[in-house]
Amino acid sequence: MKKDVNIKALLPLLIFLIVYVGVSLVAGDMYAVSVIIPFLASAVTALIMNKEKNLNQKLDIFCKGAGDNNVILMILIFILAGAFAQVAKDMGxxxxTVNLGLSILPSNLLIVGLFLIGCFIALSVGTSMGTIVALVPIAVGIADKTGVAVAIAVGSVVSGAMFGDNLSIISDTTIAATRTQGCNMRDKFKMNFRIVLPAAIITTIIFGILTKNASAGDIQKLEYSLIKIIPYIAVIASALMGLNVVVVLFGGIVIAAVIGFAYGTFNVIGLCSSISNGIAGMSELIIISLLIAGTIALIKENGGIEYILTKGLKKFKNKRNAEFGIATLVSLVDICTANNTIAIVTVGPIAKNISDEFDLEPKRVAGIMDMFSCVFQGIIPYGAQLISAAGLAAISPFAIMQYLFYPYLMGVCAIISIVWYHRNESENLTLKEEIS
Structure with a gap:
């Protein structure tokens, strides 16, 4: 049966924002309190609402939403992704990967190299934060040796990190975007890659021009092992071949473990500890996913999603406007939460309803959510990426912002892709209006 239209059903989302922003303002830090708290407040609000159903009925709806097949599969992928990333990192x-790239590049291409290495590492490990933590100290050292502004060097690292965060098949954002929309990761990757490739190329050229006169003496020889890079290459290649992501990640864990044993990096106990730590690192995201899925199920039951579709989107006359609506929604949530994964997990179920209403391609919706959330996550000065990068480099986040060429260009390319993809739709609509 079609649910009633009810704007009050959206109250849990408002409660989330109020609690999140309120706690952040009181603490003076957006990361002082776990985001689980405002999401828990949102879930409790959803359970209190709708007096027509008793608590047991509402809990049943909540649990069915949290136990949806897509949600459980997404959580399984989060678990495997966390384990793979940690085992590969601990294995070396x-x-x-970092040392290999820096060892083969000439001085005037070191900043370009930082961007490209950042792209590869983030694409491989699926985390912009891990990439930033690994590369920013090196970027500061390179800036010191070459005379390049520290902000430029750090900007190249953050830009590369956001490239990989957006595209990596083991990135939280990619997993969340594809699972909520029910599309294949390979299809989303190919579509997404074609859109952002021009942004990456232009970014490379810009950094090359800015640092063309950079020069450094002999940089200390860095040690690396090509064999230790194999797990990343295997994961990327097998994912692009279309293998099931669960198989891809499990295979990556096995390969990384075998190499770790061969090099004596860890023993069986060390491997188990590494896997455990990787999974533990995903615990907050897993809890958030369950809370959001259950809350959204209640919001949908109470008519909130129907309100968005029939009232909030009544001005959406075509697919292009619907895609811009999803882009705007995920961007706003990311600005409010300073977390692109949470933004996608939050907006994903709503975007799926919009997608079904306007018959949008799931891979495009997944790509749009991922791109726009990463655009804003990469440029907001209070986001974890810029705060950590600025802290490691001992400079202001605002100093870095002017050199974040890739996130800005990714946003431009994403907007152009929506307009260009649906140009024929607009032309046909105009023709029909003229005929009528």
């Missing part, structure tokens, strides 16, 4: 894959 990150250090080898």
């Amino acid at each position: 894959a990150v250090d080898s």
Whole structure:
């Protein structure tokens, strides 16, 4: 049966924003309190609402939403992704990848190299934060040796980190975007890659021009092992071949473990500890996913989603406007929460309803959510990415913002892709109006 239209059903989302922003303002830090708290407040609000149903009925709706097949599969992927990233890191894959790139690049291409290495590392490990933490100290050292402004060097790292965060098949954002929309990761990757590739190329050229006169003496020889990079290459290649992501990640864990044993990096106990730590690192995201899924189920039951579709989107006359609406929604949530994964997990179910209403392609919706959330996550000065980068480099986040060429260009390319993709739709609509 079609649910009633009810704007009051959206109250849990408002409660989330009020609690999140309120706590952040009181603490003076957006990361002082776990985001689980405002999401829990939102879930409790949803359970209190709708007096027509008793608590047991509402709990049943909540649990069915949280136990949806897509949600459980997404959580399983989060678990495997966390385990793979940690095992590969502990095995030495990150250090080898960084050192290899820096060892083969000439001085005037070191900043360009930082961007490209950042792209590869983030694409491989699926985390912009891990990439930033690994590369920013190196970027500061390179800036000191070459005379390049520290902000430029750090900007290249953050830009590369956001490239990989957006595209990586083990990135939280990609997993959340594809699972909520029910599309194949390979399809989303290919579509997404074609859109952001021009942004990456232009960014590379800009950094090359800015640092063309950079020069440094002999940089200390860095140690690396090509074998330790194999897990990343295997994961990327097998994902692009279309293998099931669960198989891809499990295979990556096995390969990284075998290499770790061969090099004596860890023993069985060390491997188990590494896997455990990786999974534990995903615990907050797993809890948030369950809370959001259950809350959204109640919001939908109470008519909130129907309100968005029939009232909030009544001005959406075509697919292009619907896609811009999803882009705007995920951007606003990211600005409010300073977390692109949470933005996608929050907006994902609503975007799915919009997608079904306007018959949008799931891979495009997943890509749009991922791109726009990463655009704003990469440029907001209070986001974890810029705060950590600025802290490691001992400079202001605002100093870095002017050199974040890739996130800005990714946003431009994403907007152009929506307009260009649906140009024929607009032309046909205009023709029909003229005929009528």
